Amino acid sequence: MLGWLLAVLVALAVGQRWLPADVFAPHGQAQTAAADLAQFAAEERQAVDDTIALLKAGGPFPYRKDGSEFSNREGRLPQEGPGYYREYTVATPGSPDRGARRIVSGQAGEIYYTRDHYQTFIRLN
Numbered sequence: 001m002l003g004w005l006l007a008v009l010v011a012l013a014v015g016q017r018w019l020p021a022d023v024f025a026p027h028g029q030a031q032t033a034a035a036d037l038a039q040f041a042a043e044e045r046q047a048v049d050d051t052i053a054l055l056k057a058g059g060p061f062p063y064r065k066d067g068s069e070f071s072n073r074e075g076r077l078p079q080e081g082p083g084y085y086r087e088y089t090v091a092t093p094g095s096p097d098r099g100a101r102r103i104v105s106g107q108a109g110e111i112y113y114t115r116d117h118y119q120t121f122i123r124l125n
Contacts, residue, residue, distance in 0.1 A: 051090045051103045063089040070104045074118050
C-alpha cells in the first residue's frame with residue numbers, strides 16, 4: 001500500500017514539474033519527451049545549443065569524427081538500421097580530448113544528448 005502511494009506521489013510530482021521527468025527514467029533508455037535543459041549549467045546548455053546550430057547548418061564541425069556513424073552498440077536508442085544515427089561532439093571545457101558529451105541525431109530528425117558517453121540519453125526534440 002505504501003509503495004503504491006509513493007508511486008502516485010512521484011507521478012504527481014513529475015506531472016506538476018516539481019521533479020524533472022528524467023530523474024526516474026529507466027537506466028539505459030532515452031527520454032521520449034523533450035528535455036528541459038534548464039537543469040544543466042549555462043556553459044553546458046550553450047555548448048549543446050552551439051552543436052545543434054552547427055548540425056542544422058551542416059557544419060563546419062570542429063572535430064574530425066563529427067558526423068560519423070553512431071552504431072548504437074549499447075542499444076540505448078531505438079533500434080534502427082546501419083547508418084541511421086550520426087554523432088557530434090559537444091565541447092567540454094578543460095577536457096584534454098573530445099570529452100564525454102555528444103549529440104546523436106537520427107535520419108528522421110530526432111536529436112539526443114548524452115553527457116556520459118552513451119550511458120544515458122535525453123531526447124531533445
